Amino acid sequence: MDRIRIVGGAPLEGTIRIGGAKNAALTLMPVCLLTDRVVTLTNIPDLADIRTMGGLLEHLGVHVHLNGADSAEGRILELDASGLKETTAPYDLVRKMRASVLVLGPLLARHGQARVSLPGGCAIGTRPVDLHLKALEALGAVIELQEGYINARVDGRLKGAHVNFPKVTVGGTENTLMAATLAEGRTVIENAAREPEITDLATCLTAMGARIKGIGTGTLTVDGVDSLGGVTHSVVPDRIETGTYALAAAATRGRLTLTGTRLNLTEALVDHMRQAGVVVEDGTDGLLVDATRGDVRGVDVMTEPFPGFPTDMQAQWMALMSTASGASMITESIFENRFMHVPELSRMGADINIHGGSAIVRGKARLSGAQVMATDLRASVCLAIAGLAAEGETIINRVYHLDRGYERVEDKLAACGATIERLRA
Numbered sequence: 001m002d003r004i005r006i007v008g009g010a011p012l013e014g015t016i017r018i019g020g021a022k023n024a025a026l027t028l029m030p031v032c033l034l035t036d037r038v039v040t041l042t043n044i045p046d047l048a049d050i051r052t053m054g055g056l057l058e059h060l061g062v063h064v065h066l067n068g069a070d071s072a073e074g075r076i077l078e079l080d081a082s083g084l085k086e087t088t089a090p091y092d093l094v095r096k097m098r099a100s101v102l103v104l105g106p107l108l109a110r111h112g113q114a115r116v117s118l119p120g121g122c123a124i125g126t127r128p129v130d131l132h133l134k135a136l137e138a139l140g141a142v143i144e145l146q147e148g149y150i151n152a153r154v155d156g157r158l159k160g161a162h163v164n165f166p167k168v169t170v171g172g173t174e175n176t177l178m179a180a181t182l183a184e185g186r187t188v189i190e191n192a193a194r195e196p197e198i199t200d201l202a203t204c205l206t207a208m209g210a211r212i213k214g215i216g217t218g219t220l221t222v223d224g225v226d227s228l229g230g231v232t233h234s235v236v237p238d239r240i241e242t243g244t245y246a247l248a249a250a251a252t253r254g255r256l257t258l259t260g261t262r263l264n265l266t267e268a269l270v271d272h273m274r275q276a277g278v279v280v281e282d283g284t285d286g287l288l289v290d291a292t293r294g295d296v297r298g299v300d301v302m303t304e305p306f307p308g309f310p311t312d313m314q315a316q317w318m319a320l321m322s323t324a325s326g327a328s329m330i331t332e333s334i335f336e337n338r339f340m341h342v343p344e345l346s347r348m349g350a351d352i353n354i355h356g357g358s359a360i361v362r363g364k365a366r367l368s369g370a371q372v373m374a375t376d377l378r379a380s381v382c383l384a385i386a387g388l389a390a391e392g393e394t395i396i397n398r399v400y401h402l403d404r405g406y407e408r409v410e411d412k413l414a415a416c417g418a419t420i421e422r423l424r425a
């Protein structure tokens with residue numbers, strides 16, 4: 001297994017291009033199952049999770065063509081589901097990535113049936129799909145759980161319905177929205193997730209001919225249509241990659257310009273960074289993050305659905321707070337058990353105590369490099385940030401987690417003055 005070696009202590013300085021959002025691409029790719037026309041996605045990031053979703057779509061009979069050129073527009077992915085031959089997403093493909101469950105709604109809406117392996121447990125807590133299933137049942141699907149599979153079918157078309165999510169769910173909103181576009185009549189989705197990835201999905205579906213109102217709000221109204229056409233759509237910039245490099249700049253007291261991204265995708269994080277004393281400005285060249293002028297102060301955060309502070313930035317924020325002056329309280333309200341990075345940060349000298357769903361972080365002037373273990377995607381990049389800020393050598397084991405969500409992370413950081421290399425197994 002590959003490892004990453006970092007020698008920390010140097011401020012990051014330079015420019016990093018931000019790619020298309022992994023989580024947006026993972027819901028835009030199954031959109032192709034809703035049409036027999038070609039869906040072309042640009043600004044596709046080159047990531048393991050994208051390849052996993054591509055593999056699953058290929059298994060279903062989708063013709064998947066990825067243009068490998070690393071142009072300024074990112075990669076281009078063409079998806080053609082006109083020759084679909086299969087409606088089962090098997091365990092071996094689904095277990096690699098939870099987002100595989102996003103094929104369920106589109107398969108059901110257009111092909112009247114779907115058999116998708118239950119995603120099962122995951123390192124950051126039990127992540128059920130009960131809300132996805134309840135919403136699809138409200139639209140008329142008959143769903144049974146058998147032998148670890150979700151068996152879903154509908155006679156004729158799905159029917160528009162009123163869906164009120166008791167809890168905000170990103171994936172549940174995506175599955176329901178995709179399914180509702182081809183349902184008969186009107187669907188109203190209340191307490192819908194408002195993440196930029198949902199807005200991107202709704203924008204793409206609209207360009208294909210879907211009729212959706214309330215995009216960007218907590219109530220989505222969908223008037224079903226008989227069929228959807230093809231589309232060329234550019235994937236929204238990755239706000240989590242943006243925030244991750246912004247925090248790496250801050251933790252090393254450096255200065256980075258982030259291109260290909262926008263401040264309005266990540267306002268909650270930027271507000272907190274400014275409170276901590278970091279300069280963040282929307283410049284002509286991109287987002288400027290500057291922590292060279294002063295001290296970074298401890299600031300409390302609580303994770304919340306968008307537009308609140310993202311759970312996917314919690315671990316990286318903790319890495320910064322470990323180097324801040326003063327204490328901060330970090331409360332995780334979306335996922336249970338999302339503090340696996342804490343013992344690893346502690347190995348690097350961080351002073352963190354967990355009390356239930358909150359962690360108290362007492363900042364230190366300097367962390368020290370250590371051997372650490374990546375446990376999930378965001379936890380692993382938090383350790384990279386800590387390693388860049390720390391004195392001495394850090395070795396991160398199990399970096400395959402990092403490759404699921406960050407494209408060429410070591411190249412991007414090395415170009416900005418970091419001493420970082422991949423140690424191949």
Ligand code: UD1
Binds near residue numbers: 127130334336
């Ligand atoms: C998505 C993101 C993930 C992010 C998360 C929250 C993708 C591919 N992944 O995950 O990076 O951390 O949003 O912003 O976009 N829940 C239920 N029942 C359900 C569905 C969810 O109880 O049927 C719970 C979950 O356990 C969790 C909460 O709802 O506690 C939010 O989960 P959800 O928004 O659905 O996350 P994902 O879509 O899986």
